[in-house]
Amino acid sequence: MITRKAAAALAAGCTVVIKPAEDTPLTALAIAKLAEDAGFPRGAINVVTCSRQNAAAVGEVLCKSQNVAGVSFTGSTAVGKILYSHCAHGIKRLGLELGGNAPFIVFNSASVDKAVAGAMACKFRNCGLFGQHHLTIGKGWRNDFSINATSFLSKPFHKGISIDTLSTCLNQGLPRFR
Numbered sequence: 001m002i003t004r005k006a007a008a009a010l011a012a013g014c015t016v017v018i019k020p021a022e023d024t025p026l027t028a029l030a031i032a033k034l035a036e037d038a039g040f041p042r043g044a045i046n047v048v049t050c051s052r053q054n055a056a057a058v059g060e061v062l063c064k065s066q067n068v069a070g071v072s073f074t075g076s077t078a079v080g081k082i083l084y085s086h087c088a089h090g091i092k093r094l095g096l097e098l099g100g101n102a103p104f105i106v107f108n109s110a111s112v113d114k115a116v117a118g119a120m121a122c123k124f125r126n127c128g129l130f131g132q133h134h135l136t137i138g139k140g141w142r143n144d145f146s147i148n149a150t151s152f153l154s155k156p157f158h159k160g161i162s163i164d165t166l167s168t169c170l171n172q173g174l175p176r177f178r
Contacts, residue, residue: 002028005072005095010044017046017068019058021075025049056082063087070094106145108138115141116148 006016020028025047032045050058059079062068063086070093073083080098087094104122106115119135137145 001074002031006031006045009070010040014069015044015046017048017062019048019050019055019062022050022052022055059083060086063092064089066090068092073097103134103136105136106138106141108140110138110141112141112144112148116145116152119149120152 002018002020006018009016018028018032028047029049032047035045036042048058048062059082063071063083071083071087072095073080074097077098080096084094084096104119106112106119115137135145
């Protein structure tokens with residue numbers, strides 16, 4: 001999601017300040033490192049991390065800063081309203097994706113195996129952050145979908161990147177970005 005939102009600003013020659021969710025900052029830090037390795041100018045992509053206790057204050061500073069031309073946010077409606085009010089201070093451009101209404105719809109004409117694989121990939125991608133919040137399954141496939149999903153979930157998941165690997169990356173040169 002970060003790359004999708006930052007790409008347009010970067011393509012237009014703008015710098016980007018990314019304030020990732022407090023619980024999941026590593027993707028943003030890795031993207032900034034990869035951009036630096038690819039030759040992006042220093043300061044083109046900036047990452048601001050913070051604790052949950054400081055998230056509201058950091059968000060307010062970013063929204064009210066005269067140096068920030070626009071804000072994009074994906075998350076809860078409650079937080080979106082707060083950011084909206086902060087951005088109104090300087091009549092700042094604002095893009096909001098709020099409410100978490102991400103349906104996954106399976107029609108009776110769908111392949112059940114492919115639908116289950118797609119639903120599971122969506123649900124578990126990035127610890128469920130981007131996952132669908134509800135499934136709508138055609139009446140003809142509900143039982144088959146349920147059986148296949150249960151079978152899928154009973155198998156071991158493929159091992160992804162371990163916390164040890166992430167720690168090694170952080171300790172061996174993934175820089176802190178301002």
